[in-house]
């Protein structure tokens with residue numbers, strides 16, 4: 001067997017929303033199809049992947065470096081020991097040929113997107129859901145199909161008033177979510193406190209709010225927010241300062257004894273390790289949001305999980321950023337603490353297979369081969385069109 005083609009196309013996922021750092025008016029992503037010559041149900045197996053919101057399409061890097069390296073590799077060098085399936089780690093190594101360490105930039109997004117498509121193909125060739133394959137290969141064999149998901153939204157957008165913010169949050173809890181997230185840092189502290197309080201007003205007992213500063217704050221502002229936020233029973237305070245400022249993160253952790261979350265903008269095992277070493281995070285209460293679709297894919301995420309274990313961190317502390325089905329599979333197969341979800345944003349890419357409902361803050365993974373994209377009609381239409 002062999003990979004016969006890798007196709008990619010950039011799609012808009014633009015909207016008028018903004019967080020504390022960027023607006024999404026020109027946001028795009030890359031969709032990738034890895035075409036194999038393996039035939040299942042009379043058709044060639046094709047694996048699909050796309051990158052998470054926030055980092056734009058990666059077509060140039062894919063076309064110039066990563067796709068040619070895979071297609072030019074000796075086909076058998078990309079296979080596992082059975083010779084009947086792709087070895088994702090071998091494809092990863094081919095992509096990373098002649099890439100220096102460090103300075104990860106955004107090549108990790110390009111590689112992570114292709115890696116997602118490779119895993120989708122591998123699980124489809126085995127005829128299993130990816131979460132099942134992961135539980136068998138790397139876990140205890142038994143996936144946990146029930147996954148905690150939270151609703152991310154609460155962006156700033158033109159014309160929004162507090163009533164609209166309350167309606168948005170209520171629409172998430174009406175759909176079965178128990179944790180909702182909103183942005184902070186895009187307005188002043190007083191305005192943000194008002195926004196937090198009106199959201200807390202519409203939450204019922206057992207429902208919680210998380211807040212996300214998107215790395216906007218300097219040290220003093222991060223600490224001033226920590227002080228103000230401590231009075232609320234927040235699910236977490238996310239990304240207070242620059243993602244690579246581990247000292248700031250540690251200072252916030254020392255000042256704020258409630259849960260923190262960060263990691264979506266750390267793109268390698270080594271950066272994640274620096275966070276664990278120097279970020280002052282607490283293994284019993286804080287949350288890690290590394291997103292494989294931005295950070296060299298699942299081949300690298302497996303290394304990150306090994307690193308966490310070496311530092312006595314449980315995979316349960318991971319709730320990845322990004323709201324995609326790849327992380328749902330990793331959560332179910334490898335025992336993560338849950339996954340992000342954007343109920344109304346970044347469609348048709350994010351979300352769950354059709355018919356999957358949130359109940360009491362959890363979804364249950366259906367039985368679909370691969371990552372499960374074929375179960376989401378609007379998304380699969382784009383994918384099938386790319387595969388041709």
Ligand SMILES: O=C([O-])CC(=O)C(=O)O
Nearest residue numbers: 019054152212214321322
């Ligand atoms: O607004 C964004 O860039 C997305 C984000 O931080 C999140 O989902 O946590």
Ligand SMILES: [Mg+2]
Nearest residue numbers: 212214238264
């Ligand atoms: Mg975030």
